[in-house]
Structures are given as C-alpha cells and as structure tokens.
Amino acid sequence: MENEVNINKEDNLARKEKIRQIAGIVLIIFSIVVVGLVVYFTLREDMPASWGAFFEVLPNFFTNWYLLAALGGILVVVFMSALNFRILIHSQNGRRYRKDSVRTHLIGRYYDHITPFGSGGQPYQIYHLRKLNLNGGQATSITFLNFAASRFAFATLSVIFIVSVRHLQIETWVRIVSYIGLTIGGLLPGTIMLLTTSKKITRQMLKAAYWLINKLPFKNKEAMKIKSMRFLHNYHMSMNDLKGNMGLIAIIYINHLINHLALASIAYFVLKAVPAQYLQPDFGGQALNFGNVVTLSFYTTNFTNVWPTPGGAGGAELSFGRLFGTYVSGSYLTWAMFIWRFFTFYSYIIIGFILVVTSAANVKKGADAPKVKQDRLISYQFIDNYYPSIDGVVKVVNAYATHLKDFNIETKVVAPAYKAADDSKLPYEVLRTPSIKFWFSDYEVSKRRMSLKFQKQFDEHHPAILHAHSPFIVGHKAIRLAQKYRIPLIGTFHTQFHHDFQNATKSKILTKLALRYVVNFYKACDEVWAVSAFAADVLRSYGYQGPIKVMPNGIDMNLIEDVSDNLEKIKNKYGIKDDEKNLLYTGNLLWQKNVKVVIDAYVKLKKQDPSYRLIMVGGGRNQHQVKNYATKIGIYDEIIFTGSIDNSRDIQTLYELADLFFFPSLYETYSLVFREAAAKGTASLVAEGGVCAEVITDGVNGYVAEADAEVMYEKIIEIFADETELKKVGQQAKIDIPTPWESVLVNVSEQYERLAHDFYEQLATKIE
Incomplete structure (x- = not known):
C-alpha cells in the first residue's frame, strides 16, 4: 500500500512538472508571435527589400566593443540581484547560498517574462526560497522586501532622470502610459508592504482565510488554520527582523539602484554599437548621450509595466521603436531592438527554460535526493x-x-x-x-x-x-x-x-x-x-x-567513585584539615565568574571565624590577577590555590573533603562542577538568578543568595550554624541534582530520530 502511495506521488509530481513545462513553452511561443506581429506592423515601412539585405546589417554591430559593455551591464544586473537574495537569505537563516541566489533571480525573471504583467516571478521565488532552509513566512518576507526595494529604486531613478531630462521628443500617449506605469510601479510595493505588515489588516486576512477554509470542502480544516496562523506569525517575525535592520535595507536599496541603472544603460551601449554612418542625421535634435538614452529606457520600462502580455512582449518592442526611432531606423532599428531585447528578455527565457528542464531531469534521476545510510x-x-x-x-x-x-x-x-x-x-x-x-x-x-x-x-x-x-x-x-x-x-x-x-x-x-x-x-x-x-x-x-x-547535560556517574583511599593523600598534598570549615571553588579563575565575591566574602568570614578555609581549584587567564588581588588584601596565604587539576579522582576527593561548594558565578549557562559536587553529597551555595539556582530549592537541596560579598558572607554564617542540616542538604542534593548521561541521551537519541525523520520527509516534498 505504501509503495502504491509513493508511486502515485511520483506520478503526480511528474505530471505537474510536465504541465509546467508545456505551459512555459506555450507562453514563450505566444510571446514570440506577439513580438513578431508588433515588430512587423511597427517597422514594416522601414524593412529592407530582401532578407539577405536585412541580415547583412547585423555584422556592423560587432565592429566595436560596445556590445561587450552591454553584456557587462546585464552581468551586473544578475550579480547585484543575486547578491541581494544572498544577503537577505543570510540575514534570515545564517547560510550563504551563492548558486541558489543566482538561480532564484534567473528563474524568477524567467517566470516574470512568461506571465502577464510579469506577475509569475515572485511566487516562484517564494517557492524556491522555501527549499533553502527557510519557512514560508521568511521566504515571503524576503521576496516582498526585495520586490519593494527594487520598485522603489526603479521609481527613484525614473523620477530623477525624467525630471532632469525634459527636452526629449516623446509622443504624448507614450509619455502618459509611461507615467501610469511609473505610478502603479511606485504605489504597488508600498501598498503590499502596508497590507501585509499591518497587524489589524492581518487579523482581518486571517478571519477571511478561516471563513474560506470553513466554506470549502477541505479534509483537515483545523490543520490548515494552524498552518495559516503559523505562516502569518513567521512572516511578521521575519519582516520585523528585516525592517529593524536599516543598514541591510539600505544596502539592498543601493544594490537595486545600481541594478536598474545598469539595466537601463544596455540600450545606450546597443545604440553606440551602430556605426556612425548608419545613425539618423542630427538625431532629430536629441543628442545620443548616456543621460538621454537612459531616460528613454526608463520610459520604455514604465510603458512595458502596464502592457498585459507575458513579460510585456510587444509593448517593449513598440515603445523601443517609438522612442529610439530618432537615433536609428530601418534594419538597424530592428536589430538594435532585437539585441537590446535579447540582453534584457530572451537571455532570461533561454537560461530559465534550461534551468527548469535540467531541474526536472535531476528530480527524475533522484540526483537531489540525500544519500543517507538507513541501517544505522x-x-x-x-x-x-x-x-x-x-x-x-x-x-x-x-x-x-x-x-x-x-x-x-x-x-x-x-x-x-x-x-x-x-x-x-x-x-x-x-x-x-x-x-x-x-x-x-x-x-x-x-x-x-x-x-x-x-x-x-x-x-x-x-x-x-x-x-x-x-x-x-x-x-x-x-x-x-x-x-x-x-x-x-x-x-x-x-x-x-x-x-x-x-x-x-x-x-x-x-x-x-x-x-x-x-x-x-x-x-x-x-x-x-x-x-x-x-x-x-x-x-x-x-x-x-x-x-x-x-536539552540539559548530564554527568558520567560511572566516574563518581569511592575515593576514601585518596583522602589522606589530598589532605597532605594541599594542607586540608578536618577541623576546618572548608569552602571549595572549582573552575577557571575568571573575574566574570565572581571570584572577587568569593574572596571578599572569605575575608569577612576569616575575620569572624579563623577556622574557615577556602580552596580554589583552576587556572584561567585571570589567575595571576586573582592571586595578586588576594595578596593585595592580605588573604593570599589563607587560600589554598591548587592550580588546574586534570586527575578526576583528585577532583572528586576535593568535593568530598569540602563542607560547602561556594559557586556564586552568573557566567555559566550550565555548570558541570556544581553537579559533580552534588554527586559527592556536597551542598552548594550559588548566586540568585544564575543557572545553578534553577534546580535548587533554598535550604532543601542547596542554598541561594544574592551575588554580593556581604550577603554571601551572612548566608555562609547561617549555613554553618547547623552543620548537621548542611550534611542533610548535601545528601538531598545528591538525590535531586545530578542527572546521569544515560537519562539525558535517551532524550537526545529520540530527538535525533524525530528530527531526521521529519527533515527527510519534508525534504522529499521540497524537491521539485
């Protein structure tokens, strides 16, 4: 039964991929037919007498280096667009997807060019980004923010060039359509961002989604509602994270300014590739310079934005012929249009189609499937x-x-x-x-x-x-x-x-x-x-x-051993006495571990009762400063500094000899030494608000006090006022606090198996 389900899934995927490819081919053919008709009716009066004469013109475009500059322009566009995706992806999941960032841009533009109003690119980008360790909310926020930054950058440049270069001879209806395209292009991203980031509007959208789910015959309606809520939550978290990083937004915006300027410059380099003798005389009063041509390019793009065919097919060619006909005519205008369109349109169609087909082939071969050993x-x-x-x-x-x-x-x-x-x-x-x-x-x-x-x-x-x-x-x-x-x-x-x-x-x-x-x-x-x-x-x-x-850590209970035969050796080695109140600190001697609190509290204790003895085990980069401080306040000779100890038996012996483990550190995120002390039945005094205090009930299985020398001093006096109770607390700590690694790793192994199962199951659905 399971095999039949898997076969059906594979058949469905293959069928969907085939439909997608056929739809793409149909749209491409449709675009070519539209372009052909527009070119014919726009330029039929200037067409040469024969096809031979038409093709004789093409080599004249390659007599200089300007087409290489045009190629450089489109490469800048691809690089900057991919860089933006890479930056945005990294900001959300910390990973760097170089190839996939390029792919996201290229195939996104491919779908833009084969769908009406260029509307297919963003849905594909969301779909593809979800495969790159991003949830749906993150993928959507990246796509929307990138789209908004791109449109705002384009609108900025359009306004700057259109306002700065006013003398161009442009037909009124072309100018009006371009202004409409500019207005829509500028308002659309702002509207989308407002609608999707407003909590009030989001709540209404969620209500509408719930209403729709309830009305339609879905099988698991509650799961769909949870999925919708999770998506919106992830989207808002991701969008807030992105909006809060103004430096990142500035970089994305600047990159898009460069991107659109490079794209607009391609027409200039294509026209400059036309030999001077074939250009129109006096250019109709408009100089063939960078500012004029780039401004006309922005008019062309704004005009194309409201053209309803896939990728603006026909609209771009029509506006190009109308706007650039003052510089060149006849076969040269036709070839200039084709070359410009090849760089900005057909190259994406060709590359995108190849990527879609190869991706489908890889899925069929199973090339994208992870190679994981299943036996263990x-x-x-x-x-x-x-x-x-x-x-x-x-x-x-x-x-x-x-x-x-x-x-x-x-x-x-x-x-x-x-x-x-x-x-x-x-x-x-x-x-x-x-x-x-x-x-x-x-x-x-x-x-x-x-x-x-x-x-x-x-x-x-x-x-x-x-x-x-x-x-x-x-x-x-x-x-x-x-x-x-x-x-x-x-x-x-x-x-x-x-x-x-x-x-x-x-x-x-x-x-x-x-x-x-x-x-x-x-x-x-x-x-x-x-x-x-x-x-x-x-x-x-x-x-x-x-x-x-x-996921807490554990301790190796097998290493907690009987050290009774080691007690005298350690006593003699470090001068530890049974009739003293022995306080033990183990760990690196670092100021951030509150070792100053330990020493200052000990000074007060020593003045109150000379029978207190402090043992400090450990090294660390501040150890010399710590010893110098102890010397400076006159307590160095009263402290037993053992240095670092690697021998486990010796460490355990010190735990057993200590009456109280004194550990006021707020630096630890998890303390093994604290748990090792508990495993030997030694009670601990730890800092209030620190990680060790999470598992202590004061006076039951340990002691908690504010990380202040005076407060700790008073607490230790209180603790040693009843040494029988101190031993009782130590025995309770031995029961409550240590967690054997075996118990911890049962949970770890279960989490590994759960994550592996869920990850590879989801991965199978993400592979195209």
Whole structure:
C-alpha cells in the first residue's frame, strides 16, 4: 500500500512538472508571435527589400566593443540581484547560498517574462526560497522586501532622470502610459508592504482565510488554520527582523539602484554599437548621450509595466521603436531592438527554460535526493576545541560520542588538530581538521578549508545528523556540509560570549558585530538547543528569535567513585584539615565568574571565624590577577590555590573533603562542577538568578543568595550554624541534582530520530 502511495506521488509530481513545462513553452511561443506581429506592423515601412539585405546589417554591430559593455551591464544586473537574495537569505537563516541566489533571480525573471504583467516571478521565488532552509513566512518576507526595494529604486531613478531630462521628443500617449506605469510601479510595493505588515489588516486576512477554509470542502480544516496562523506569525517575525535592520535595507536599496541603472544603460551601449554612418542625421535634435538614452529606457520600462502580455512582449518592442526611432531606423532599428531585447528578455527565457528542464531531469534521476545510510543513524559532533584541551563542552561532546552508540547511533567528532592529541584511546573516531596555533592563545584554531581526506570520509559515511557545539570555524564547516549534503543541523548553545568579546575587543561595536555572527550561526541551524532555560534567555538577549529546545547535560556517574583511599593523600598534598570549615571553588579563575565575591566574602568570614578555609581549584587567564588581588588584601596565604587539576579522582576527593561548594558565578549557562559536587553529597551555595539556582530549592537541596560579598558572607554564617542540616542538604542534593548521561541521551537519541525523520520527509516534498 505504501509503495502504491509513493508511486502515485511520483506520478503526480511528474505530471505537474510536465504541465509546467508545456505551459512555459506555450507562453514563450505566444510571446514570440506577439513580438513578431508588433515588430512587423511597427517597422514594416522601414524593412529592407530582401532578407539577405536585412541580415547583412547585423555584422556592423560587432565592429566595436560596445556590445561587450552591454553584456557587462546585464552581468551586473544578475550579480547585484543575486547578491541581494544572498544577503537577505543570510540575514534570515545564517547560510550563504551563492548558486541558489543566482538561480532564484534567473528563474524568477524567467517566470516574470512568461506571465502577464510579469506577475509569475515572485511566487516562484517564494517557492524556491522555501527549499533553502527557510519557512514560508521568511521566504515571503524576503521576496516582498526585495520586490519593494527594487520598485522603489526603479521609481527613484525614473523620477530623477525624467525630471532632469525634459527636452526629449516623446509622443504624448507614450509619455502618459509611461507615467501610469511609473505610478502603479511606485504605489504597488508600498501598498503590499502596508497590507501585509499591518497587524489589524492581518487579523482581518486571517478571519477571511478561516471563513474560506470553513466554506470549502477541505479534509483537515483545523490543520490548515494552524498552518495559516503559523505562516502569518513567521512572516511578521521575519519582516520585523528585516525592517529593524536599516543598514541591510539600505544596502539592498543601493544594490537595486545600481541594478536598474545598469539595466537601463544596455540600450545606450546597443545604440553606440551602430556605426556612425548608419545613425539618423542630427538625431532629430536629441543628442545620443548616456543621460538621454537612459531616460528613454526608463520610459520604455514604465510603458512595458502596464502592457498585459507575458513579460510585456510587444509593448517593449513598440515603445523601443517609438522612442529610439530618432537615433536609428530601418534594419538597424530592428536589430538594435532585437539585441537590446535579447540582453534584457530572451537571455532570461533561454537560461530559465534550461534551468527548469535540467531541474526536472535531476528530480527524475533522484540526483537531489540525500544519500543517507538507513541501517544505522550516524551523527557528527562538531567542536572548535577538543582533547588534549579540556573544558565543560569537551566533556559534553565526549559523553555524546561515548554513549550514543548504546542507542544504535554511531558518532564521530570533528575537531581541530592538536600535535599532542592522542585519539587512539577514545572509543570513537575523531576527524581532525587542519589547524593553526597563534602565539597569543593556548588553543589550536581550525582552518576554514576542509581537507580532501576529510571530505572523502564524509562522503563515505553519509551522516544523518550534524550537531555543532560551537558557533565558530568548525561550527561553520557544519553549516556548509549541512547545506551541501542536505543534512539536518542542530546547534547547541553552551557558553556566554558577551563578556569575552567585550574583554577581547574593548569595543561595544565590535562586540555587537561578534554577537551578530553568533546569532547568524544559530539562525543557520535546523534546530537550536540550549543547555538550560538560562542559556536560552542569554541567546535570546543576543537577538536570536527562533524556537529553542532546552536539552540539559548530564554527568558520567560511572566516574563518581569511592575515593576514601585518596583522602589522606589530598589532605597532605594541599594542607586540608578536618577541623576546618572548608569552602571549595572549582573552575577557571575568571573575574566574570565572581571570584572577587568569593574572596571578599572569605575575608569577612576569616575575620569572624579563623577556622574557615577556602580552596580554589583552576587556572584561567585571570589567575595571576586573582592571586595578586588576594595578596593585595592580605588573604593570599589563607587560600589554598591548587592550580588546574586534570586527575578526576583528585577532583572528586576535593568535593568530598569540602563542607560547602561556594559557586556564586552568573557566567555559566550550565555548570558541570556544581553537579559533580552534588554527586559527592556536597551542598552548594550559588548566586540568585544564575543557572545553578534553577534546580535548587533554598535550604532543601542547596542554598541561594544574592551575588554580593556581604550577603554571601551572612548566608555562609547561617549555613554553618547547623552543620548537621548542611550534611542533610548535601545528601538531598545528591538525590535531586545530578542527572546521569544515560537519562539525558535517551532524550537526545529520540530527538535525533524525530528530527531526521521529519527533515527527510519534508525534504522529499521540497524537491521539485
């Protein structure tokens, strides 16, 4: 039964494609007949005595370089139009579609030219843009905004040239029709934008759509209503995003000014290609200069805009003959018209038809279908930093790659190459990308290019899911691969970046641009995950407006081991005493993690009760400044600075020796160390409003206080007033807070399978 349904679907697609091609051919033939009739009746008095004499004229147009300039004009038009689509698409989904941007323009113009009033291009562009990782609302808003900017730019140039060049000899009726075309062309986009962006009008449109759905015999009316509402919601979100970026709108508008000026200049270069001896004497009083000819071109285009035939066929030729007959006549006028029309009209017809036919052929061959192995789901995890360097995100990716195989998901990691890396001991494959190390950083930075070896491996594996854990170079490689191979891409937001960018650049403008780069990365993902609700809010504060799924991390409970035989060793190594009130901080020593609050609160505690002891584990770029600060306020000798500790048993031993895990950071989007402490039965004091506070009930499974040294000091005094209760809270934290990776990855594997199924099912319907 399922095979019969699939066969019927394929037959329907093939039938629709065949009808589309036949309709295109009929419209093209119709346009050619109309053009032929108009040319004949317009120029019949000037036609030569024989066809031989007519064709002898053509070589005279190629005696100079002006036709190359005309060719350059149409290439500028194609480039600027495609550039606008590329910019608009990237603003909405963060991806760069070079070839598809050109294709969207070319075939859009093809449908413009084979439909009455040039009305078919925009619907096709919306249809095609939906295949480029855009929803219907985004595709529609891009098309409408681009159309509006184009019409406004054209109207601007038309008015400037028509007002500036008034002395041209133009028949009154041609001038009037052109003015009508200019008025309609200027008012239409403004009206469309007003109607589609007004919330009041949108509500009325939605009511009308609901009424129509209820009246017509649709099978699933509720689903259609939801679809309509979702489309309008996405459209308004996308349009508001575009309208809020005035710099982008200015660029699109300027590009269209260049576009229309280049298009209008083609007639000038075609006329200049006519040898001087064949031009009309004295040009009827109108000089053959750029300003005059470009102004006449704008008259011609405005005239054509109200001509009801497909692509303005006949209208363009009629207006060209009437307007440019003062410069050239007879066979030269006919050939000039054909050459001009070839550049601006027939070239799009020919190229567009070829693209439509080849696209249909590719669909029939299945060339556009993704090549994904069905026997086992394969995922690739992308990260910009990996072993031997270690941080929280590295641990997360390692857990994914290690444990997903238990759910029949084969996983590989893509990361920069490190000279000291030894991947042989890892239970999964790591694909290292070429990298470079800068003198100011401890990290290897991946090069943008992908090696041939990597691309060959990727081709062989055909993964079904790509999952990027950082929004930088390796993450952008994931975007390019997802786009090229049509593979769903998940992007997980792990880390705050604002403070890091601000600290590195010392510039608000550069920080804003860097955050936009991050947001564009997540726009390019098919699905965005955040490791906590707090992380999701941070990403939204950067400007990301799409949906975010909260997917928390876990901890590897297998690594939580009995460390009783290690206690004395660690006590002796760091001078830790059982009769002291031991506070533990672990993590990078960074100011943004509120380490100053930790030290300042400890100073107050030490003055109140000398039995308090602070243990600080970690390194980081601010570690020397932190130690200097501790020295400056006279507390350095009372703090145990251990430096970075890579040994898991030693870290676990410190958790067990600590009476309280003191972690007032507001920087984390998800804290593993906080959960590791809980897994060892150690209660934590965390900052109010931070991510760790999301899972704590104050006084039950942990403690929460304002991230202020005085407030934290008072809270710690209160906590240690009842050490029996402190131990009880620590045991409850051990029950409530740690989440095993096995539990997390059950959900991850289910989400992978759901996304892969939905993505490839939708992709099948998007392929032409």
